[in-house]
Amino acid sequence: MLNNTKSIINFLIKNYIDEVSIAVDMTCGNGIDSKIILDNFNVKKLYCFDIQKEAIDNTKELLKSYFNYELILDNHKNFDKYVKENIDFVIYNLGYLPKGDKNITTNYLDVKDSLVKVLKKLNKKAVIFITFYPGHFFGKIESIEILKFLENLNQKEYIVLKFYFENQKNNPPFFVMVQKI
Numbered sequence: 001m002l003n004n005t006k007s008i009i010n011f012l013i014k015n016y017i018d019e020v021s022i023a024v025d026m027t028c029g030n031g032i033d034s035k036i037i038l039d040n041f042n043v044k045k046l047y048c049f050d051i052q053k054e055a056i057d058n059t060k061e062l063l064k065s066y067f068n069y070e071l072i073l074d075n076h077k078n079f080d081k082y083v084k085e086n087i088d089f090v091i092y093n094l095g096y097l098p099k100g101d102k103n104i105t106t107n108y109l110d111v112k113d114s115l116v117k118v119l120k121k122l123n124k125k126a127v128i129f130i131t132f133y134p135g136h137f138f139g140k141i142e143s144i145e146i147l148k149f150l151e152n153l154n155q156k157e158y159i160v161l162k163f164y165f166e167n168q169k170n171n172p173p174f175f176v177m178v179q180k181i
């Protein structure tokens with residue numbers, strides 16, 4: 001059933017996106033999204049970023065049987081120090097580390113900095129998924145600010161699609177897909 005953000009993103013990964021060579025997980029957390037990327041795409045390289053050592057350690061543990069990835073303990077706004085290639089796939093899962101410190105969350109300024117740079121490094125048909133959690137205060141502000149930025153992208157260059165559960169209560173999570181034309 002397509003009843004939450006993850007199930008729809010997984011559906012699109014399996015059925016809509018192909019030929020991903022260079023991928024970036026901007027918020028690797030416990031590594032679940034990174035594992036989905038490695039299981040579904042034949043990537044040359046996946047770059048995984050997180051600002052918490054705990055998250056990097058958790059991702060390392062989950063990905064121990066894979067080899068074509070790099071874990072980077074740094075803010076995603078600095079991703080371009082490490083990723084020199086053009087990019088085919090990017091994922092952001094915003095908010096805090098599940099089962100981790102809820103005070104350490106993503107913030108729209110860093111997300112925006114990274115988006116401004118990553119949008120210029122996308123190959124044709126490259127996709128970015130961004131999952132938002134507006135159910136908590138900072139997540140709400142983050143979603144408003146990032147949407148303001150995304151809705152102004154040139155429609156001749158990028159498709160910006162928002163996936164929102166209209167009849168779910170209490171500010172449900174939603175995601176945006178950006179695709180380079």
Ligand SMILES: C[S@@+](CC[C@H](N)C(=O)[O-])C[C@H]1O[C@@H](n2cnc3c(N)ncnc32)[C@H](O)[C@@H]1O
Binds near residue numbers: 049075
């Ligand atoms: C919702 S979790 C990600 C879940 C993860 N994608 C998974 O599949 O398990 C958000 C993560 O973003 C990280 N984070 C927060 N600010 C960041 C930043 N500026 N750069 C990189 N990671 C950041 C947090 O430490 C946290 O682990």
